[in-house]
Amino acid sequence: MPIWKRNLIVCWFGMFVSSVGMSQIAPVLPLYIKHLGVHNTALITQFSGLAFGATFILSAVFSPIWGRAADKYGRKLMLLRASLGMGIVIGCMGFVQNVYELIGLRVLQGVITGYSSACTALIATQTDKEHAGFALGTLSTASTAGSLIGPMIGGFLEESFGLQNVFFITGALLMISFITTALFVKESFTRKDKKVLPMKEIWNQVPEKSLTITSFVTFFVLTLALYTIEPIMTVYITQLTENSSHISLLSGMAFSASGLASIIAAPRLGKWSDRFGVQKVILFALIFAGLLFIPQAFVKNPWQLMMLRFLLGLVSAGLIPSVNTLLKKITPDYLTGTVFGFTMSAGYLGVFGGSVLGGQMAAYYGMRSVFFITSALLLINAVWVYFKIYKKMNLKENAM
Template identity: 70%
Template sequence: MPTWKRNLIVCWFGMFVSGVGMSMLAPVLPLYIRHIGIDGEGAIAQYSGVAFGVTFIISAVFSPIWGIAADKFGRKPMLLRASLGMAIVIGCMGFATNVYVLIGLRLLQGVITGYATACTTLIATQTDKEHTGYALGLLSTASIAGSLLGPSIGGFIEEGFGLRNVFFITGGLLLIAFVATAAFVKESFVRENKKTINFKEVWRRLPEKNLTLTMFATFFVLTVALYSVEPVLTVYITGLTRHSDHIALIAGLTFSASGLANIIAAPRLGKLSDKIGVHKIMLVSLIAAGLLFIPQAFVSNPWQLMGLRFALGLTAAGLTPSVNVLIKKITPASLTGRVFGFAMSAGYLGVFAGSILGGQVAAWFGVRYVFLITGTLLLANAAWVYYRVYKKLNRPGQLAAS
C-alpha cells in the first residue's frame, strides 16, 4: 500500500475520533453536569453552554500555534501530542467531581487540540498532486462526520454504558489513534527554515494574500452554516413530532443523515475537483447548499427534514475539501502548517458563532428562521466566491489549471 494511503487511513480514523471527542458532549453535558451536583435548569443550561463553547474558543487561539510547531518539528509529532493529550484529558473528564473541574478539562482540551490541523497538513504535503483532491476530500469526511455524528454517538454510549463511560470510551479510542499513528504514519519531513518567523513575515511570503483571506472567511461561513442548526435541531424535531416517544432517536438519525451523505460524496467530489477545478466544485456546492437550507424551514414532518439534511450533506461534501485543496495550492510548503492552523481557527470560531447564531435567531424569531438565514448566508458567500475566486481562477493560466 502506498505511504500516502496508509497515512490517510490512520489520519481519517484519528480525525473522526477527534471530531467525536470535540462534539459528543452536546447531548451528554447537561446530564453529566446534573450528575456532578448542579441543580436547576437555568444553571445547568448556563454551565453546559460554557463547558461546550470554551473548547472551541481556546482551540481557535491555539490552532495557529500548533500549526507553527508542525512546520518547525514535523506533523507526525503534532499528531502524537494531540492524540495522546486528548486521550488523557477526555478520559480524566470521567473522574470530574464538580463542574469547575469539568470546565477546566474542557479548556485544557482546547489548548492541546491540533490533531485536525496536523492531519490536514500531513496529507496535503505528503500526497502526490494527482491524488490531493481525493485525499483531502476523504479526510474532510472524518472531521465533519465525527462532529455531526458525535452527539448521536455520545447519546448512544450514555444510554448503553452510562455517563462516565462516554469519556472513558472516547479516551480509549483516541489512545488507539495514538498507537496507530506511532506505528503506521510515515512522514518525510525536511525543515526548510530553521528560524522561527513571525506573523508579519508569514503574511509577506504568501503569494495570494486576498485569496487566502477569502478562503479563511469562506471556511468560517461554512462552519457557521453547518453548526447554526445543531443547537435547535432537536427542538425543531420536537415540534414536528409532538406525539412521538422517540424524539431522541429521530433527532440522532437526522443529525447522522448529513454526516453519512458527506462520507459518501466527499471523496467523489474531491476526485472531480482534481479533474475540472476546485473553484467550480466550491461555487456549485455553495449555491446548492444555500438553496437546500431554505426548504428545511417549511417541512411538515421529520422524514422530509431528514431527506433534505441528507441532500445537504451531499453538497456540503464539496465545500471543506475545496477550501483545503485551494489553500494547499496557493501556500508555500514551508508555511502550510501555519496557514492551515489559521484556517482551523476560522473553523473553530465558526462552530462557536454558528451555535450562538442558531440559538439567538431561534429565540427571537423562531426555529424556522434559522434555516432561512443560514441559507441566505451561504448564497451571499457564493456570490462573494464567484467574484473573488471563481472569476479569477477561471481565467486561462491561473491556479485552476495548475
C-alpha cells in the same frame, strides 16, 4: 500499499475520533453536570454552555499556534502530541468530582487540540498532486462526520455504558490513534527555516492573500451554516412530530444525516475538484447548499427534514476538501501547517458561532428564520467566491 494511502487511513481514524471527542459531550453534558451535584436548571444550562463553548474558542486560538509548530518540528510529532494529550484529558473527565474540574479539563482540551490541522497539513504535503483532491476529500469526511455524528455517538454511549464510560471509551480510542500514528504514519519532513518568524512576516510570505482570506471565510460560513440548526433541532422536530416518544433519536438522525452524506460524497467531489477545478466545485456547492436550506423551513415531518439534510450533506461535502485543495495549491509546503491551523480556527469559530447564532435567531425571529438567514449567508458567500476565486482561477487556467 502506497505511503500516502496508509497515512490517509491512520489520519482518517484519528481525525474522526478527535472530532467525536470534541462534540460527543453535547448531549451528555447537562446530565453529567447534574450527576456532579448541580441541580438548579439555570445553573446546569450556564455550565453546559460554558463547558461546551470553551473548548471550541480555545481551539480556535491555539490551532494556528500548533500549526506553526507543525511547520517547525514536523506534522507527525503534532499528531502524537494532540492524540496523546486529548486521550489523557478526555479520559480524566470521567474522574472529575465537580463541575469546575470538568470545565478546567474542557479548557485544557481546547488548548492541546491541533490534530485536525496537523492531519490536513501532513496529507497535503505528503500526497502527490494527482491524488491530493481525493485524499483531502476523504480526510474531510472524518472531521465533518465526527463533528456531526459525535452527539449521537455520545448519546448512544451514555445510554449503553453510563455517563463516565463515555469519557473512558473516547479516551481509549484516542490512545489507539496515538499508537497507530506512532507505528504507521510516515513523514518526509525537512525543516526549511530554523528561525521563528513573527506572524506578520509569515503572512507576507503567503503568495495569494486574497484567495487565502476568501477560503478562510468560506470555511467559516460553511461550518456556521451546518451548526445553526443544532440548538433548535430538538424543538423543531418536536413541532413536526405528534406524540412521539423518540424525539431525541429523530433529532440525532436529522442532525447526523449531513455527516453521513459527507462520508459518501466527499471523496467523489474531491476527485471532481482535481478534474474540473476547485473553484467550480466551491462555487456550485455554495449555491446549491444555500438553496437547500430554504425548503427545510417548510417541511411537514421529520423524514422530509432528514432527506433535505442528507442532500445538504452531499452538496456541502465538496466545499471543505475543495477549500483545502485550493489552499494546498497556493501555499508553500513550509507554511501549510500554519495556514491549515488558521483554517481549523475558522471552522471552530463556525461551530461556536453557529450554535450561538441559531438559538438567537430562533428566539428573536422564529424557527424558520434560521433557515432563511443561513441560506442568505451561503448565497452571499457564493457571490464573493465568484468574484474572488472563480473568475481569478479561470483566468489563470485560460492563461496557461
